[in-house]
Every structure is written in structure tokens, then in C-alpha cells.
Amino acid sequence: MPLVTTKEMFEKAYKGGYAVGAFNVNNMEIIQGIVDAAKETNAPLILQVSAGARKYANPIYLRKLVEAAVEDTGLDIALHLDHGDSFEICKQCIDDGFTSVMIDGSALPYEENVALTKKVVEYAHERGVVVEAELGKLAGVEDEVKVDAKDATYTDPDQAVDFVKRTGVDSLAIAIGTSHGAYKFSGEPQLDYERLEKITNLLPDFPLVLHGASTVIPEFVEMCNKYGGDIPGAQGVPEPMLKKAASFGVCKINIDTDLRLAMTGAIRKLLVERPAEFDPRKYLGEGRTAIKDMVKHKIVNVLGCDGKL
Ligand code: G3H
Ligand code: 13P
Ligand code: ZN
Secondary structure, three states: OOOOOOHHHHHHHHHHOOOEEEEEOOOHHHHHHHHHHHHHHOOOEEEEEEHHHHHHHOHHHHHHHHHHHHHHHOOOEEEEEEEEOOHHHHHHHHHHOOOEEEEOOOOOOHHHHHHHHHHHHHHHHOOOOEEEEEEOOOOOHHHOOOHHHHHHHOOOHHHHHHHHHHHOOOEEEEOOOOOOOOEOOOOOOOOOHHHHHHHHHHOOOOOEEEOOOOOOOHHHHHHHHHOOOOOOOOEOOOHHHHHHHHHOOEEEEEEOHHHHHHHHHHHHHHHHHOOOOOOHHHHHHHHHHHHHHHHHHHHHHHHOOOOOO
16 A cells, blocks of 8 residues: 555545644654554544654655555555755655655745746656645744735735646645744634635635644643743644634645644653653653544544544
8 A cells, every 4th residue: 555645635625624634744753643543543644744854854764654654554644745945855755755745935926936836746747746835924923914914925815726727736725824833823813714715715626725733732732831841822723713724625734833742741741750761662652642642633623534534
């Protein structure tokens, strides 16, 4: 059973009004925790690797670990490059056997984003690989997106139609108010559903992607705080808001921060409660279990992709 692309996953998700989870992976325990959760819930799965993860783990290790997960479980898993910022990194991943790549040209002027995305799409499609691109800019709290500035940073619906048509891209990450990391909103969490609905209507049957979609689960923030340093003011996207996004055209929901918090919280707790413990299998194993439980919760209660294999 080889790695799969996201094509069929997204077609089913779109029709079913649910989303597939795309989880960032950096080491064996993270991969195993996520994969165990998907196995127990019969869920399709996207494992994604950032440039930072490739640098940390050495690309071949992560790829082989993901291949091992497929061989071990027989699950439908797509291996995806997260936030590729050049043609070269996308090409490398495609040549290495990834089934999906993201070319993130969102920081470029529009026409340059179109040209770069098109170039990656051509290379990828000739090799049976699918491509995600990004249009619009995800804001950080520090960017304080004001209502009148939204049009400058959030995805423009008409431009999204033009972009998809001209690039032939397979899915599109949109900016509607989410942001990466643990600090997403300074006030009340808010997503621009009106914009999302417009994009969905203008691009029927086309899969949209939501980045920066961690909920920043309070249980793990509290655990990190109680057993170590403070993570003040952390705030993520509430779960009902993600469910609502999935009921529109959002088929892929990206999660990294929640994995980091779950793993770190569990490890901090174990090491504080058992200071004499120095077997990495004990504390990494605890982190792996925390990830598994958290991902199961997401799959069943937020994404709705359980039983959709
Ligand atoms: O969106 C970015 C992901 O959270 C990956 O983060 O670049 O630190 O691996 P990273
Ligand atoms: P979070 O930081 O909200 O987990 O988002 C991750 C992401 O978008 C990876 O591309
Ligand atoms: Zn992202």
C-alpha cells in the first residue's frame, strides 16, 4: 500500500462536509502518536513536513518513518511538504516521493505567485503529485488585522478564482483570520466566514485549506504552565469555528501548535513528577500517548473524518 495523494481524500471530504487533518511531523514519536490515532479511528491522514523539520530530522529519516507507518498500518496517508518557499524544495520533495507539496508564494507579488505556482504545478502533475498554494497573508496577533485592512491581507475571492484557473493548482490555502502559533487573537476569536462562503461559492467542488488552525487546547497550555515556563496569553481557534469552516469548502485543516503543546505538556509533567526518570523512552512515550489522545479527539470531535477511509 503506497502513499496516496490528497485528491480522493478531498473529493470525499468536500462531499461529506468534513475535513482531513494535516499534522506536522518532526520525529518518530510524533509520527507514531498521530498514526495510532488515525488507525484507531479509521481516518484518512496527511502528514506534513516543513523545511525546518527536514533540516532537523534529515529528510530521509522522516520519509522512511512515514513509509514505515504506511507499511505497518495500511492507512491512506499523504506525505506533504508544508510551506515550500521555492521551486527547488518542491522539486526535491517530489523527486523524493512526496505525494503532495505546498508552494507558498503568498509573500510574493500576485503575478510572481501565479508564475511560481504554475511552474511547480507543471512539474508535480507530470509526476502524479498534487499541489497546494496560498493566496492572502495569515496574520499574527502582532499584525493586528484591522477591519479596513482585511481586504489587503485576507484572500480576495475573485483573485482566488483567477489564481486557481491560471495555475491549475489542486487546493488553496486561504487567509480568513487564522494565524500560526499559540497567539492567534488578541481579543475575541473571529473568522471571516462571509469571505469563506464567497470563495466556496465561486470555486465549487474546489478544496480549500486552513492553516494556523490549532485550538491551543487550554488543558495543555495549563499543563505546560503548571510544570514549567509560562505561555501567557495563548489563544487558538475554538473547535466549533473549525467545524463551521469544514462545512464550507475547507477540506484540510493544519495542526502543529496543538501537537507541540500536547507533547511538551506531557513531558514536562512526567519529568517534574518523576525527577529521577532519565529513560527517554519513558518521557517520549508519554509525549507520544498525549499526541495520540489529542489527535483522536480532533479526528472524532472536530474534523469529522473518523470512519472515512
Ligand atoms: O506553519 C508552520 C508549521 O507550524 C511548521 O513550523 O517551520 O517551525 O517546522 P516549523
Ligand atoms: P498552527 O500553528 O495553528 O498549528 O498551524 C500549523 C500550520 O498551519 C502548519 O502549516
Ligand atoms: Zn501553515
